[in-house]
Amino acid sequence: MSVVTRFAPSPTGFLHIGGARTALFNWLFTRHHGGTFSLRIEDTDRARSTDEATTAILDGLQWLGLGWDGEVVHQFSRAGRHAEVAHQLLAEGKAYRCYCTPDELTAMREAARAEGRPIRYDGRWRDRDPSEAPAGVDPVIRIKMPHDGDTTIQDLVQGEVRVPNDQLDDMILLRGDGTPTYMLSVVVDDHDMGITHVIRGDDHLTNAFRQLQVFAAMGWPIPEFAHIPLIHGPDGAKLSKRHGALGVDAYRNLGYLPEALRNYLLRLGWGHGDDEIIDTDQAVQWFDLGAVGKSAARFDFAKLDSLNKHYLQQAHDERLVDLVVERLTAAGDPAPDSAALARLQAGMAGLKQRAINLVGLAEAARLYTGTRPVEFDEKAANLLDQTARQRLAELAPALKKLMSWNEETIEACTRAQAEFENIKLGQLAQPLRAALTGRTVSPGIFEVMAVLGQEECLARINDVQAAGP
RNA sequence: GACCCCAUCGUCUAGCCUGGUCCAGGACGUCACCCUUUCAAGGUGAAAACACGGGUUCAAAUCCCGUUGGGGUCGCCA
Numbered sequence: 001m002s003v004v005t006r007f008a009p010s011p012t013g014f015l016h017i018g019g020a021r022t023a024l025f026n027w028l029f030t031r032h033h034g035g036t037f038s039l040r041i042e043d044t045d046r047a048r049s050t051d052e053a054t055t056a057i058l059d060g061l062q063w064l065g066l067g068w069d070g071e072v073v074h075q076f077s078r079a080g081r082h083a084e085v086a087h088q089l090l091a092e093g094k095a096y097r098c099y100c101t102p103d104e105l106t107a108m109r110e111a112a113r114a115e116g117r118p119i120r121y122d123g124r125w126r127d128r129d130p131s132e133a134p135a136g137v138d139p140v141i142r143i144k145m146p147h148d149g150d151t152t153i154q155d156l157v158q159g160e161v162r163v164p165n166d167q168l169d170d171m172i173l174l175r176g177d178g179t180p181t182y183m184l185s186v187v188v189d190d191h192d193m194g195i196t197h198v199i200r201g202d203d204h205l206t207n208a209f210r211q212l213q214v215f216a217a218m219g220w221p222i223p224e225f226a227h228i229p230l231i232h233g234p235d236g237a238k239l240s241k242r243h244g245a246l247g248v249d250a251y252r253n254l255g256y257l258p259e260a261l262r263n264y265l266l267r268l269g270w271g272h273g274d275d276e277i278i279d280t281d282q283a284v285q286w287f288d289l290g291a292v293g294k295s296a297a298r299f300d301f302a303k304l305d306s307l308n309k310h311y312l313q314q315a316h317d318e319r320l321v322d323l324v325v326e327r328l329t330a331a332g333d334p335a336p337d338s339a340a341l342a343r344l345q346a347g348m349a350g351l352k353q354r355a356i357n358l359v360g361l362a363e364a365a366r367l368y369t370g371t372r373p374v375e376f377d378e379k380a381a382n383l384l385d386q387t388a389r390q391r392l393a394e395l396a397p398a399l400k401k402l403m404s405w406n407e408e409t410i411e412a413c414t415r416a417q418a419e420f421e422n423i424k425l426g427q428l429a430q431p432l433r434a435a436l437t438g439r440t441v442s443p444g445i446f447e448v449m450a451v452l453g454q455e456e457c458l459a460r461i462n463d464v465q466a467a468g469p
Numbered sequence: 470g471a472c473c474c475c476a477u478c479g480u481c482u483a484g485c486c487u488g489g490u491c492c493a494g495g496a497c498g499u500c501a502c503c504c505u506u507u508c509a510a511g512g513u514g515a516a517a518a519c520a521c522g523g524g525u526u527c528a529a530a531u532c533c534c535g536u537u538g539g540g541g542u543c544g545c546c547a
Contacts, residue, residue, distance in 0.1 A: 119543055
């Protein structure tokens with residue numbers, strides 16, 4: 001039987017990092033087995049679901065490179081089918097109408113809490129005669145859970161997990177207004193969509209036991225379950241807004257490459273020996289649910305950074321030029337002309353070696369895309385003291401005389417000048433760097449000069465002289 | 470509170486299922502040194518963990534029990 005999985009987010013916010021990993025694991029597992037990966041938007045909560053969130057989720061998945069198969073299923077559009085199933089269970093005596101009001105249920109829970117009893121619906125309408133129904137209350141439909149025995153799940157990640165059935169209360173399938181709840185919808189859809197493997201967050205593990213009863217009541221085959229551990233924040237608690245939990249779009253804005261995020265997320269909770277750098281093709285080949293760990297993992301930006309750095313260095317210069325220009329123009333910089341573009345392309349190899357994300361890369365790239373006069377940061381300005389300028393002034397004529405302008409000739413010329421003045425190369429190279437880039441940190445200065453071109457370099461050096469004492 | 474899950478360096482993990490090769494390996498981070506025109510990169514090296522307590526066994530990070538700690542779930546949310 002072919003594998004069919006699904007990623008089923010609710011469109012109540014952006015695609016957060018935990019969801020992204022769930023999607024990744026589903027995607028990887030499916031691709032590994034050559035199955036079908038479907039996307040289902042769980043929008044049965046009409047009040048909280050938004051189109052913006054749906055769009056954000058779709059965009060996020062696309063950016064991450066986690067494409068889905070077939071049409072996106074919008075769960076709410078299947079509400080009729082869900083209600084049909086609820087009524088079938090009602091007709092078969094496997095479900096019943098409950099006339100409790102929300103207030104009554106709240107009171108029930110509070111009482112249970114106060115008395116230290118388990119907080120569950122007590123089944124007060126389970127065997128009550130419908131003739132006792134109060135007027136003016138739209139009943140909900142609840143499923144009859146078994147009272148004896150226990151329910152066992154053979155979870156592909158968690159192993160065998162068993163829960164006593166008396167822990168399961170008669171949950172609501174259909175609300176008073178006739179709309180289905182998540183517990184019903186998810187089961188009906190998973191069945192109708194032919195889902196063979198339900199791979200989702202650990203927080204759904206306890207739900208699985210209740211959902212299992214719906215499958216059983218309908219006589220449907222039970223899919224395989226794999227509940228993967230949650231991602232925690234630095235404090236060890238479930239990642240949430242208060243940790244500044246970010247959507248994938250935020251990671252994108254922060255300048256992370258999708259392949260870096262994929263590799264990072266993969267290694268968070270899954271391992272393959274000592275392998276750390278695992279590209280997507282390799283991941284598809286290796287991925288298996290059995291190697292997913294059972295404990296939660298904390299999100300660590302430092303490690304993401306190091307992976308990002310790696311993938312940045314692997315990335316093609318053309319791609320990075322595009323990404324950098326995109327960022328620069330978005331930040332309000334004028335669109336670079338062809339000469340600036342050529343410099344950027346030529347200098348990208350040196351630039352990307354030092355960047356940890358696209359934000360920093362774009363910032364550093366201004367060295368090649370910016371126009372004169374260059375702006376100096378504080379350190380660079382301090383470095384360009386009287387002596388430094390003097391030295392640059394003495395170097396300039398020698399540079400001007402160079403007939404051939406490339407890294408080798410520039411370096412030879414500069415070294416000769418340093419030797420002539422009997423100073424260390426650094427004492428000349430740093431002022432040069434400051435004058436040409438406005439920074440004290442940059443790619444190799446001779447590389448920078450070669451990329452910038454003779455004319456531009458001399459002009460920038462001259463700018464420093466002109467700036468006065 | 471009830472139920473369920475988890476527990477190896479600061480962090481992610483390998484090893485655990487199939488006890489001995491583990492005075493516990495890798496990666497990120499940290500520190501030191503080397504290289505060096507800056508920063509990166511690179512090279513070399515260092516510090517750093519089997520939560521605790523009982524068992525079982527000739528032998529336990531590995532199996533069992535308990536304790537502690539952490540987490541998740543208990544909605545007419547998903």
